[in-house]
Amino acid sequence: MITTNRPTGPVRAVEILLAGARMQVLLVRSHPLIPVVTVVQPVVFFLVVTARHPATADRADLLFAVLLTSLWGGTLWTAGGILRRDMADGTLGRNLVSASDPRLVVIGKCLGSCLLVLALLACTGGTIAVVTGIHVPLAALPWLVAGLVFVALSGTALGYLLSALFVLVRHPVQLTSALVFPVYILGGLLIPTSALPAPLAALARGISLYWAQRLLSSAVSGDGATLPALLVLGALTIAYFLVGNVFFVRVVHRARVKGTIDLG
Incomplete structure (x- = not known):
């Protein structure tokens, strides 16, 4: 009898996630969009915002807003296009009929894209903070680390949702472009929600990046809003994963049953 020590269950799921993340990092690391x-x-963005508000004392808040705004753009163009690229490369069919759960592969790829973009943004943000003299208290570091972990998970969830959505719609490129600026405006990142009409300002509460900025900013300022922002960010992240799963199930159904999606 031949036996193997091949891991199963949660260990195998983690292996698939990490393999997908590594594969995605290798695929997109040299893309010209990444350094942009x-x-x-x-x-x-930081130069433009600080030029308009040169006297502001809360430059850390502006820096977090700038970094999260850039993260949204990176999520749209890297994680959001994963399934479309699989279709173009002819690998979508193999992913959907493989022995492993195809959701784990897609989520792993989204995680890889998000971690790559977030790590590079953290380096850029750290450089900007050093050059401009933005001070981060040592006591804020644990909250900042927790915040970055939740931001990575939220970005992964958004990428999972968007990657399935962009397969289901007819004009994914146009939809990608159309989604950029509404989040810039409604997310309370570069434009304060106090400057928006009340109905539009309320929409910011459903955008995870709004709560991510509140979490990171409150961690540095110590205003006591850290835990509530963390809880809401976590809840929205779970909601994004659930909606993304609904979209992904529809992708699988259309590909396997209806045959209305090109598997490549």
């Missing part, structure tokens, strides 16, 4: 989103864009 993670270096050029945040630097330009």
Whole structure:
């Protein structure tokens, strides 16, 4: 009898997630969009915002807003296009009929994209903080680390949702472009929600990046809003995963049953 020590259950699921993340990092690390989103864009945004508000004392809040805004753009163009790229490369069919849960592969790829963009943004943000003299208290570091972990999970959930959505719609490129600026405006990142009409300002509460900014900013300022922001961010992240799963099930159904999605 031949026996193997091949891991099963949760260990195997983690292996699949990590393999998918590693594969995605290798695929997108040399994409010309990566340095634009993670270096050029945040630097330009920060210079523009601080030029309009030169006397503000809360530059850490502005820096977090700039970094999260860039993260949204990176999530749209890297994680959001994963399934569309699989279709173009002819690998979508193999992913859907493999022995492993195809959701784990897609989520792992979204995680890889998000971690790559977030890590590069953290380096850019740290450089900006050092150059501009933004001070981060040592007591805030545990909350900042927890916040970044939740931001990575939220970005992964958004990527999972968007990657399935972009397969289901007819014009994914146009939809990607159309989603960029509404979040910039409604997310309370670069434009304060107090400057928006009340109905529009309320929409910010359903955007995870709004709570991510509140979490990171409150961690540095110590205003006591850290835990509530963390809880809401976690709840929205779970909601994004659930909605993304609904979309992904529809993708699988259309591909396997209806045959209305090209498997490549």
